[in-house]
Amino acid sequence: MAGIQKRVRLSGTTTYVVRWYAADGTERSKGGFRTRKDAKAFAAKADAETLTGMDFDPGKGKMLFRDAAAIWLESRRADTRNNAENHRYALAPAATRRGDGKTLGIDAVFGGYPLNKITREYIQAWVNRLTEAGKKPSTVRHAFRTVRMVLEQAVVDGRLPKSPAEYIKLPTETGTNGGQVGVVVDRAQFLTPAQVSAVVAATPWPYNVLVHVAAWAGLRAAELGGLTIANVELPEPPLNPNVPTKPGTLRVEQAARAKGAAIEYGPLKTKQSYRRVPLTAETTDLLRDYLAEHPRSNEPTAPLFPGTTLTRPRTTGVPTTTAAPGAANAGGEEVPPKATAKARARRQADALAALTVEDAEKRLVLDWSTPLRHATFYKAVYRPAVLRANRLTPSAKLDPDQSFHSLRHTYASLCLAAGIRPIDIAELMGHRDVKTTLTVYAHLINTDDHTGNMTALGALAAPAQDPSYSNVIPLHG
CATH class of the missing domain: 1.10.150 (DNA polymerase; domain 1)
Incomplete structure (x- = not known):
């Protein structure tokens, strides 16, 4: 048990020191207690920690x-x-x-x-x-x-007796579907095929192919960046033009992630993320045409989608004037005293969105030896493409802040609309289990229309035909 020692200083003041043995057998001490009551309280705490095996040293704190x-x-x-x-x-x-x-x-x-x-x-x-x-x-x-x-x-590690990060009230992540966390209820997160086409058309090559694949194959951003030439399996096109193209397949085997200034390949999110994703005939044909233009299509380990940087806009020959904060610049727009990072990103997106698709493509410097850095792609390509799509196709009515991940949600909604079973969608999307799929997209599953199910059930109640009443006339030789 912990012991208490009384000490009288030269000044005449009295203090108390607690000595005890920790759980590892080492002797510990703590002084400076002004009253015996305080020392006893600490001694009781030290004894309790020793009995429970805790090895807490106040000095480590x-x-x-x-x-x-x-x-x-x-x-x-x-x-x-x-x-x-x-x-x-x-x-x-x-x-x-x-x-x-x-x-x-x-x-x-x-x-x-x-x-x-x-x-x-x-x-x-x-x-x-x-x-x-x-x-x-x-x-x-x-x-x-x-x-x-x-x-x-x-x-x-014995640096604290207990964590202060307990009983913290956090903001709640809820959806309108019964308040469940993770449920995607924002309609803007689900694009129609026409909206997908509008974004694809507004995206410069080669990333228009990436946007199409994201919406029609449902891969995560890191999974798209992790694709290599070897991960694309495309069957030979049929000789007969009247025969539909067999579906291709994407093998999802790794993810591309930023490691400082470099982009490295690494493992996927879960073991279920390792999968083969079949492709529609249109996506298969699109990838076949894309690989025909890919400069490293004969190298299995080459990135499917290249890294990119932006070139600076060409000079116009007109000297640039710097306006004072709060004053109007040459374009008549007020220069904010200090723009936030979010405001600067929005201005960059607006400026790039004003370019034609062809001019936007000219601004891209492609590096076919490096995997795509998603953050760069999102700021320099995808976000401007969404804004450009609204300008080129006003009927698209896309959310200006449309997230790239919404293309994955779109894939799930398209699969459900096509009648694909949730358990199959879970496998295609690499979800941990079908529960994830049902939780996130439950409100998209139509549970009110039972026509097909009831027709199948009713068919079982129909009387079976008596074989003796067959309308087949036997032939006798």
Whole structure:
């Protein structure tokens, strides 16, 4: 049991020191208690922790959160999926973050704090600030989970007696379908075939092919980036033009993810993500034509879709004038004093969307030796293409903020409309199980029309024909 020692300082003041043996047998001590009551309370706590096998050293709690996070990240090096990279980005130094990540990011808020100074109230206040800043519920929850995991490991490592990341009220992710998390209820997330065609037509080559494949094969963005020439299986076209083309297949075997400045291939999200996806005849023909133009189509390991960068627009010969903040520029538009990253991205998308498809294609510098970086593709190609599609095809009426992932949702909705069973859709999309499919897309499944089922059931009630009344006339020799 813990012991308490009384100490009288030269000044005459009395303090108490608690000495005890931790779970690993080492002797520990903590002083500075002004009353015996406080010392007894700590001694009881130390005894309880020893009995439960906890090995908590109060001195270890002085470690900064930033240092504990680095230890936690190192322990997750074996995670070869993009989870570790996402956590590394979330925990990056505040100075390297953009926008409000410099003030609301994990390192900015917690990095310089000792672990034992972080309280539940402090964490809750941070979550509230993220929510008030307009962050999506999923973004807030992901950031909080990272903080919680760092603190939980600090408990396991004996740096904290318990985690302060408990009883935190988080923003709720709900849908209108019974309040279930993960249900996609936004109609804008499901494009019609005509809308898909409009986006494809507004996207410069070769990424118009990628957009088509995303909508008609349902691959995730990282899976599309992970495709190589060897992953495309196309049957020989039929000699008879009146015979329909046999469907091709995409083998989904790896994902492309950003690792700093490089793009690397890695494992897929789940074991169910490894799959073969059959293609429609139109998609098969489109890929066959695309491979005919692909400069490395005879190299199995070459990326199917190339990496890209944007060239700067050509100079017009007219000198550029810089307007003062708040003043109007040469185009008559007010120059904002300090544009946010989101506003700058929107301006870039608007400027690129104003180009013709041909001019947009000329701005792309393709690297056929490097997998596609999705973030670059989204900002430089896809988002402007959505805006351009609305300009070129006003009837499309696409959401200006249409996400690329909505093409995957579109594939699911098209499969359901075609009558494909949910269990088959789950396999085609690489879902963990059919429950995921039914949860996310349950509201798209028509459960009110039972005509086909009842017709089949009613057919069983029809009387079977007596063989003796056959209308077949036997022939006798």
